[in-house]
Amino acid sequence: xxxxxxxxxxxxxxSLWRYLQLFRRDILSAQPARxxxxxxxxxxxxxxxxxxxxxxxxxxxxLKQRPDDFPKSRRIREGLSPLLGNSVFVTNGETWKRQxxxxxxxxxxxxxxxxxxxxxxxxxGAVARLTALADGAPVEIEEQTSHLAAxxxxxxxxxxxxxxxxxxxxxxKFRAHQRSQPVVNLGALLPLPKWFxxxxxxxxRQTARDIRGLITRxxxxxxHEIKAGTAPDDLATKIMTTSDPLTGQRFDTGEMVDxxxxxxxxxxxxxxSALAWALYLLALxxxxxxxxxxxxxxxxxxxxxxxxxxxxLRISRNVFRETLRLYPPxxxxxxxxxxxxxxxxRAIPKGAQIVLxxxxxxxxxxxxxxxxxxxxxxxxxxxxxxxxxxxYIPFSAGQRVCxxxxxxxxxxxxxxxxxxxxxxxxxxxxREAMPVAHLTVRGLDGIWLSMTPRTGA
Ligand code: HEM
Numbered sequence: 001x002x003x004x005x006x007x008x009x010x011x012x013x014x015s016l017w018r019y020l021q022l023f024r025r026d027i028l029s030a031q032p033a034r035x036x037x038x039x040x041x042x043x044x045x046x047x048x049x050x051x052x053x054x055x056x057x058x059x060x061x062x063l064k065q066r067p068d069d070f071p072k073s074r075r076i077r078e079g080l081s082p083l084l085g086n087s088v089f090v091t092n093g094e095t096w097k098r099q100x101x102x103x104x105x106x107x108x109x110x111x112x113x114x115x116x117x118x119x120x121x122x123x124x125g126a127v128a129r130l131t132a133l134a135d136g137a138p139v140e141i142e143e144q145t146s147h148l149a150a151x152x153x154x155x156x157x158x159x160x161x162x163x164x165x166x167x168x169x170x171x172x173k174f175r176a177h178q179r180s181q182p183v184v185n186l187g188a189l190l191p192l193p194k195w196f197x198x199x200x201x202x203x204x205r206q207t208a209r210d211i212r213g214l215i216t217r218x219x220x221x222x223x224h225e226i227k228a229g230t231a232p233d234d235l236a237t238k239i240m241t242t243s244d245p246l247t248g249q250r251f252d253t254g255e256m257v258d259x260x261x262x263x264x265x266x267x268x269x270x271x272x273s274a275l276a277w278a279l280y281l282l283a284l285x286x287x288x289x290x291x292x293x294x295x296x297x298x299x300x301x302x303x304x305x306x307x308x309x310x311x312x313l314r315i316s317r318n319v320f321r322e323t324l325r326l327y328p329p330x331x332x333x334x335x336x337x338x339x340x341x342x343x344x345x346r347a348i349p350k351g352a353q354i355v356l357x358x359x360x361x362x363x364x365x366x367x368x369x370x371x372x373x374x375x376x377x378x379x380x381x382x383x384x385x386x387x388x389x390x391x392y393i394p395f396s397a398g399q400r401v402c403x404x405x406x407x408x409x410x411x412x413x414x415x416x417x418x419x420x421x422x423x424x425x426x427x428x429x430x431r432e433a434m435p436v437a438h439l440t441v442r443g444l445d446g447i448w449l450s451m452t453p454r455t456g457a
Contacts, residue, residue, distance in 0.1 A: 002284060004326050004374050005434050006363075009033040026436040026444075028331060028359060035360045036371070040344050050353040051343065054361050056390040058343055062335055062354055064398035068093075070335035070354055072400075082208035083177065087258035088403070089266060098244050100403070102251060103259065106238040107403050112410055115235065116307040118155035119411055123418040125151060125161070130423050134451040138428040141447045145275040147171075149268040152411060157263055158218055159232040170214045170264065177207035215260045220253050236260070267404050270329035271411055273440040276447045277327040278320055278416050280433050281374050283425045283449050288376060291315050293454060296421035305418075316413035316420075318376035324394035326374065328358035329440040333396060358393050359441075367391045423451040 007029035035041055039055035053059055062070045071092040080090055088099040105111070126148040133139050150171045151162035160167050218236075225231035226240060239259065243250050251259065282289035295315045333356045341348040348354075363371040368391065369383045378384035395402035402408070419425075431448040435441050 001373070003372050004281060004284065005432060006372060007435055028435060028437045028441075031360070035357070036363055037365050040346070042346065048353060049349065050355050051348060052355040052357055052360070053343065054357070054364055055344070056367070059356055059361065059393065062356060063393070063396060063400070067398050067400060069338045071338060073334040073336040073353055082205050083211060083265070084261050085212070085258040086255065087262035089262045098247060098249070099259070101244045101246065102242050103239055103403055105242055106235050107407055109406065111235075111238065112406055113307050114233070115156040115407065116410065118159070118234070119152050119414060120305055122148060122151040122155050123415045126415065127418055127422045130419060130451060131453055134423045134453045136450050136452055138431060138448045138450050141279055141449045142272065142276040142443060143446070145279070146268070146272040148415065149272040149275065150264075152271070153264055153267045157235045157260065158222065159234045166214050166218055170211055173207055173211045173214065174264070177204065177211060212257060212261065215257050215264075216253070219256045219260055223253055263404075266402070267407070269440045271408055273327070273329040273442060274320065274323055274408075274412055275415060276443070277441070278323040278412070279419065279425050279449060280447050281323055281326070282319065282420065283427045285374055288319060289420060289425065292319055292417065293420050296417035300417070300421065310410050310414050313413045313417050315376065316417045317409070318379055320409070320412040320416055321379060322374060322376040325362045325392060327435060327441045328362055328394045330394070331359035331437045331441050332357045356393070359437075361391050361393065364391060422454060424454050425449045425451055
């Protein structure tokens with residue numbers, strides 16, 4: 001049976017220098033195989049101590065029970081600050097709580113219904129682009145899903161399409177930014193001494209400045225529109241006009257720029273990765289692709305695609321869920337122990353890095369049945385249901401859970417169904433994808449597929 005691609009783990013013992021080299025190349029293959037079985041693993045070096053926690057009770061403790069005692073690692077800023085400033089992704093404590101109080105209402109269920117038409121238009125645009133490429137020739141699909149996910153974000157946030165001049169510039173600058181800083185989380189995952197060469201080069205800082213300059217334009221234009229009473233009713237307007245119920249404060253333009261940067265980054269990179277892997281898996285398992293296409297035809301029919309229909313895309317949702325299990329776009333998250341702890345009878349010093357790894361937890365051999373197999377039907381089994389509750393965190397969990405989780409779980413199944421209804425996706429011989437973790441989990445040499453139109457769809 002064909003298993004979905006998985007990087008070969010490194011040998012068990014390597015020098016610190018070798019580990020850093022491997023880590024810089026790809027954080028997934030830099031890890032040893034034992035992490036797929038361990039409940040906890042300690043990484044002790046002269047410079048740092050990290051603890052990777054796989055035991056569901058520990059993950060629960062860190063994320064849900066005592067999240068304030070395990071704040072986001074300060075090291076996260078090392079990689080992200082030039083771009084994200086003081087965004088909700090990197091702040092802690094009272095600042096973070098205030099930011100979430102303002103942001104969260106924009107992503108509540110009712111508001112998601114309002115963003116749906118923008119998602120749909122973006123999906124129709126993607127279908128048109130893919131259909132034009134559906135001549136059986138190889139296509140790098142991540143580029144397509146990236147374009148699509150960026151379009152969704154710009155339309156839902158600012159009511160502008162990706163073709164808009166500023167949106168387009170932000171999109172291409174982000175690509176350049178990613179190329180100049182391939183492993184953005186390195187500083188966060190590996191607390192290194194001050195003298196160790198950092199990977200923030202001049203180019204990275206420049207692209208971050210350029211992106212922020214463009215986002216500032218969008219945000220201050222919107223501020224003027226809000227004042228003039230001409231602003232469209234989208235996510236940006238909602239967030240910028242919401243006051244914190246406790247302090248009465250709103251975001252000023254500067255703080256909003258930080259948030260827009262993270263919405264764009266977190267919202268488009270992750271969805272693009274998940275959609276590309278979902279299409280790749282459907283090409284590997286054509287029987288699932290056919291089932292998904294049939295479901296899309298049945299649910300969408302010939303009429304308008306409405307919000308209420310998304311809930312009926314059960315196969316699509318399970319395929320998307322299974323994709324997020326096998327290829328969690330955010331493969332690892334880092335927290336810091338604010339005080340000394342005792343985990344599994346081991347003393348954890350204050351300041352230690354606590355690594356939670358969706359990548360390893362989702363493929364844990366002592367938790368999941370057939371962890372490396374692609375089986376969207378698993379979520380109906382007892383094991384699947386129990387793992388969904390205890391060992392499945394593609395969006396993290398607890399108070400710091402992804403703001404866009406609900407948004408993504410509408411966007412993903414909807415777009416997947418629309419694309420598969422329009423085209424048949426097939427593997428390209430000699431171009432198998434291999435996951436590596438850059439900013440998100442991507443294909444080492446991209447993800448290549450060929451497409452043909454589905455006649456009669
Ligand atoms: C498949 C799609 C997505 C996945 C897998 C995903 C995953 C995640 C994960 C794992 C985190 C927690 C990271 C950490 O704690 O270190 C996170 C945080 C976040 N995500 Fe998402 N995300 C997705 C889509 C989105 C979308 C569409 C948006 C917004 C439009 C979004 C906005 C955010 C924000 C603002 C945070 C920071 C929350 C906080 O720290 O309080 N994400 N996401």
